[in-house]
Amino acid sequence: MCGIAGLFSLTGPRESDPSIVDRMCRQMIHRGPDDQGVFHHPLGQIGMRRLSIIDLGGGHQPIHNEDESIWIVFNGEIYNYRELRRELEAAGHRFYTHSDTECIVHAYEQWGEGCFARLRGMFGIAILDIPRQQLVLGRDRIGKKPLYYTRTREGWLAFASELKCLFPVPGFENKVSAESVRDYFGMGYVAAPHSIYQNVAKLPPAHYMVVRNGQEEIKCYWQVQFQPKWTDSAEVLEERLFEQLDDAVKCRLVSDVPFGAFLSGGTDSSVVAALMARNLQAPVKTFTIGFKEQAFNEMPDARAVAQHIGAEHHELVVEADAVSMMDKLVWFFDEPFGDSSSIPTYLVSQLAARHVKMVLSGDGGDEVFAGYERYKRYDMLQAMSRKTLGLAGPAMRVAGALAGGAKGVRMARAADRLAAPYPDRYLSGVGLCTRDDLAMLLSDAIADKDPYARQRAQYGRSDIALESERILAGDMLTYLSDDIMVKVDRMTMACSIEARAPLLDHQLIDFAARLPYDLKSRDGVGKYLLKRIARRLLPAEVLDKPKQGFAIPVAKWFREDLREMMMDLLRDQRFRERGWFRPEAAMTLMQQHLAGTHDRSEMLWLLMTFEMWARRFLDQAEPAARTA
Structure with a gap:
């Protein structure tokens, strides 16, 4: 690397x-x-x-x-x-x-x-x-x-x-x-x-x-093809998928340096680690971090997987210095980057770097095998619209107005999504800011407040018949490439280690794309066929649990660890004179969050990361080099 x-x-x-x-x-x-x-x-x-x-x-x-x-x-x-x-x-x-x-x-x-x-x-x-x-x-x-x-x-x-x-x-x-500033606040990255x-x-x-x-x-020179679909039985396709997975992992074990695996305890990284164990004589070195807040801690699941596959397991409960972390993120990302899960990715990379120079990760499983909860929510939204002949949106808007409060806001947003055409109906569920949010936050220097202006085309492949698969293809071209891959590359490279992603092997992607969609998502359960394979390799207790994700307690940090830093940054004259934002709107977001009336952590993270990036890369003629 x-x-x-x-x-x-x-x-x-x-x-x-x-x-x-x-x-x-x-x-x-x-x-x-x-x-x-x-x-x-x-x-x-x-x-x-x-x-x-x-x-x-x-x-x-x-x-x-x-x-x-x-x-x-x-x-x-x-x-x-x-x-x-x-x-x-x-x-x-x-x-x-x-x-x-x-x-x-x-x-x-x-x-x-x-x-x-x-x-x-x-x-x-x-x-x-x-x-x-x-x-x-x-x-x-x-x-x-x-x-x-x-x-x-x-x-x-x-x-x-x-x-x-x-x-x-x-x-x-x-x-x-200006368009890229809008894209960043709309989606959290610039595609x-x-x-x-x-x-x-x-x-x-x-x-x-x-x-x-x-x-x-x-x-x-390459584009993933979703047609023609495989016509073999589910049992045959399961065996073929197992062979593809095993080969994708095996070919990534070539190295002249010590290596291991990131292990979160979720399906994807656990399958990769288990397949590594099948193909190695020595125990797999696995690395996991956790937080004291139990809602963000997957260490028990990772520990169970490591014990099951006989891994040499390394784990660390971290109390992240949020202020120091944000400064590191800004330097290594070069652009404003709104995915706060970069912090745990950096911390687990630090842990792994003490022992190895290369790791395998489980990245890509959600996009390739339709694992995200947002796919399930979108399918439910579509089903609701069909069953009510399009009347669900207006009814939900009325109900939201009557309910009021946070519940009313959620219902109003769901109604907005139901009223939107494809692909906005999907993108509005994954974007970080709506058009109204951008109109409130961004100044007139950014004329176009459409958060999906440069995203829509990636979700419009006419050669893909199924809308759900057009979404998978679009996510691979945008979110996977410009968020997940950027995060993993920059955070592992910041610690001078290499990360390899077997689930993103192009031969595996080509095979998985042609699986019938109900072998990816069935009855609201994503990764259907992948999870059947996982049951061969992993303990049941780590499979039959809700998807957790790799997150940090950002909302809490803004009220505690990051409170003083946030107030200093957003009240500073430099921030107020950037010309990209409405300073009074930023103040309102901060006050609402600190008062606990609203969770504004995502928008505040976007603002703070942007301002810290601007100070490092705009206010200095040439940013001074630093070592990892």
Whole structure:
């Protein structure tokens, strides 16, 4: 696992300051504390920071082909690199390392941009092709590894694994995008291809970009297909799914360093840990954190799973320093990021980093197998609308007005959802702010207060017949890629460890997408077929429990640990003069929350995270580098 960065001339070969990419790389030492390498050429520079996982002694990057005409830097892991190497050697390619990185450069020689479709793994890749005078950037199918890029007025294209690495680039402009501010407050993140800055883009997942003759060409090389459906019996499909799961875990156990697993006690991480135990001779190292507040503590379930599979279990009850945590989050995320579960993700990564350099996680199970409660709630909403011939919304609005209070507010919001068309009916149930919230909170500098303006298109695939599966596809393209994957990448990399997600193996996703929907969600129970497999591997007591999620007591923290910090930030003159918000609305939210009349913790978290980000990345000319 690493971080990559580089410059490419859009105007042909010319001289460039050799220290630029070095400075870019040093902004992300946490991603690769083991090594740094930079290659200079008149076309540009490419560099990387390395966290050594495979071929510890010989995998120094950048890596080149036989005649040193093609160079590569690579962030990620390729799990089928040994099979690729055998095929490439048979075709006449000669290798000088044992790394997966070198397989990519020879695969590019052999198949051109078609190489990306042959890679099984997670990656952000930059290839400098000197004979063709082009730069090729590629990103994995789900977006596990990040890749940002920007054009400068001086005629350079700069790219990097993290946004902060672009600050040393001459001519870099960090002008905030009004649309991205709206997106952040609407959903809690800024989805690709956009970033918080007007002139910086994210290469979308499952895409590659060729930069040549001053032009950029971006192409998609993979899209999950939900048709045709498998027609085998449920029993046969269960066996086939078990084989897919086992293979996805097994191929991710290749490592030259100690590794383990995150274990929350939920179905997904428990299945992954159990399959690891089946494929390893030594006990699996598992890592769990908990909180004193029992509503947020899954340690007993994780402990039961660890004991069942014979794991070497490590756990820690944390009393998080919320103020210190928020400062760390801001630095490592680079953009405003509204998912507070990043705190426990960071803390469990810290715990694991004391023992291992690589972990497997259970991320992706909810999106791939329809496990979220919000899918169940949406299906219930749809059923209610059908059974009442569309009259449920007006009736609920009247009932809400009569009920009043918090219950009345909830009923009014449900009525609003019932009145909305698809996909707003779904998005309004997962967004953090409604259009009315944004109109109240955001200033006139943000003209469009539509929270889903840049999300709707991702939920509109006409080739997917079932609305519920269009939602799964949309969540993979947005929430999974730009929230979950960002959170896991930044928090594990902050602690200099690598995370691998077997449930997001693209071959497994391709298989699971074609399962009949009632084998994913049946009678209000998500992950139906996955849970049948889990019953083979896990104790019943951890399966027959409500889904808990990986959360923290944010509402309580704002009334206690974060109270003083919140008041200082939102009353400060800098916050009031940003121009993005209505300060009086922020004061009202804070007062309502402190008084206990409303739970405003989500919106307050969005505001505080944004203001702390602005102080670090807008108020400073170049944010000072820090180590993990």
